[in-house]
Amino acid sequence: MFPSSVLSITWPRFHPSRYLHLVRASGLYDLLLTVGFATPWTLAWLLPQLSALNQALGGQAFPAFEPLHALFCQLMGSLVTVWSLLRLWRPQIHLGRFDAAARALFSLWMALAWWQTQAPLLLVFLLPEMLWGLSQAWPIRSADQ
Template identity: 50%
Template structure:
């Protein structure tokens, strides 16, 4: 799959639907309160640990993140472009990095499922770009298509 193929744009759109569903609870202080309670209960039940108590600054950052991700999701749903997949993949790599950092610093293990899914979405959205760059680099060096690449 290359970033210019319709399958890649379907992938970009699917990641946007995932974000819309998962992030909706972060958009308002009221929905975040419900989500926080549910995630804490789940973390405790599964032995992963609860989230820290809600505080005004935490709620603000959760709501800001939720708002930006929802708008970004709507953009990718309305007009998916290959570049949207590239930038979303990079953002997911950054999100994954910071989640891993938080987990290493002792954050609740309830982050693990989110980290796994973020990293997976990042890989599947960035892989076609890596393959495209590798193919282009091979063509520049040899003047021929890279192995497995069409003419």
């Protein structure tokens, strides 16, 4: 078990207004990273770039994408783009908490994919995903503090 001194640490907390800035910033990050996945035309341009980056990092070229693979990329890109725009337009604490939960799931599946493929590009996406999730799960001060 942990020593009582570790458990009694008072962790710093976000001020609510700073937390909302964080929610908005995570929305902008997601928008910039995922809008390229949202349409067939942008995905057709983006995949060779990502494959080349994976190769430059020591990984292998991506396998050929079939229309069904592309569909799932576009669904993810479309949903995350809309989710990003919502957080940019109207950031709220509960949206940040939901985003933290989604990032935990995304991180888990990215880590599993990395474990299965060892694709170095996944680590480029995984680390920020985990940091955004952790920061949005961080405690927030109550309004009277």
